[in-house]
Amino acid sequence: MSNAPAIHEIYLLPDGVDKVVETKSTKIPNASTFHLEKEDHTLGNLLRAELLRNPKVLFAGYKMPHPLDHSVDLKLQTTADTSPLTVLQEDVNSLMRELGLIKKRFENEMTLHNMQSSDPNGMPYTVDRAYS
Amino acid sequence: MNIDHHSGLSFTEAGGPQIAIKEVTPTTVTFVLSNTDLSVANALRRVMIAEVPTIAIDLVDFELNTTVLADEFIAHRLGLIPIISHQAVHLNYRHECTCSPYCEECSVLFSLDVSCQSENAMSVYSTHLVSSSPAVQPYVDPANEKGVLIAKLRKGQQLHVKAIARKGTGKEHAKWAPCTGVAFEYDPHNKLRHTTYWHEEDARKEWPLSAKAVEEPAPRDDEPFDYKAKPERFYFTVESTGALPPTTIVTQALDVLMRKLAEVHRVLGGIAEAQGEPVVQPTYNL
């Protein structure tokens, strides 16, 4: 009775649809568009910004073609000594390491914080206290 | 050895992004993320709100409702009750399960059976909900032991409800969002001019300084505008609904973001192999 899009279309990748499709440009050398299915500004902007910090990248930009289509188009041009596919793999890789490091340092800080803080009663303050 | 291919510096010791936790309470965590890009900080913020899974009531079956409130009104209120979601990591999403319509791998059953016998109005709270799983209970704030008010009943009124709670994310419905809010701030002195303060005569007299202003040196009056400067310190306060401890929201959000990137990396590797291009092997571990 309604034409509202099904809510799972936001996150559920349908059978037979590829998560990433590379379309090489026929007009510009070393340029590709990567179509990321079921992703949004979270990954689009993260990848674009990381790519722009790479000296091998000549152009990087992304768009969400339509607010009701849950996909992102990432356009990328690189220098001639490499390819967009290689550069994107490398930059996804270095983002992963950066996030892994943030997680590790956050957990270290949590341990440190739990050791330093304590209750007036002398009970060590743990982050999970309310959930035991 | 982890080498950052942009800077060529070793990533392991002092370099890279930094975290400083300022305060932890049962429902909030305040921290500073520094030496990273705005896009990384913002991706973390977005994932904490929309993509960290929790458990919330999703399907409500009314066996009897003689209260003055309509079924859908009560169903909506039940959906918004924060439920302790440590078990969410072990639960299947509905679309991951082959069952019909639900099973214990993907759902937790709640029942609510109340009737008012007294002359006074009876209040029904989230603590009246009975869960099928001891580990999955409505969150109760220590300052408010009765829980969340669901409805009020007059003498003779009854409410008999079976509710199914499922795993989901804030992307699908805000009831699954683990945070009530994420405070996110950078550049308290607006040195980067990412914002413009509306003013009558003097913006500096009319706008109060941010509480974070003490963390960074104020610009001198004669300081030229640095158009190449980038934000580097990000001030976060994550406030939990109670579904997950606030620090867990942060670490799980980082996991979710890493899993997203790992999936993209895996698929890109497959494309590279099929096209005969170099496959970049992962140098991280999940």
Ligand SMILES: [Zn+2]
């Ligand atoms: Zn199931």
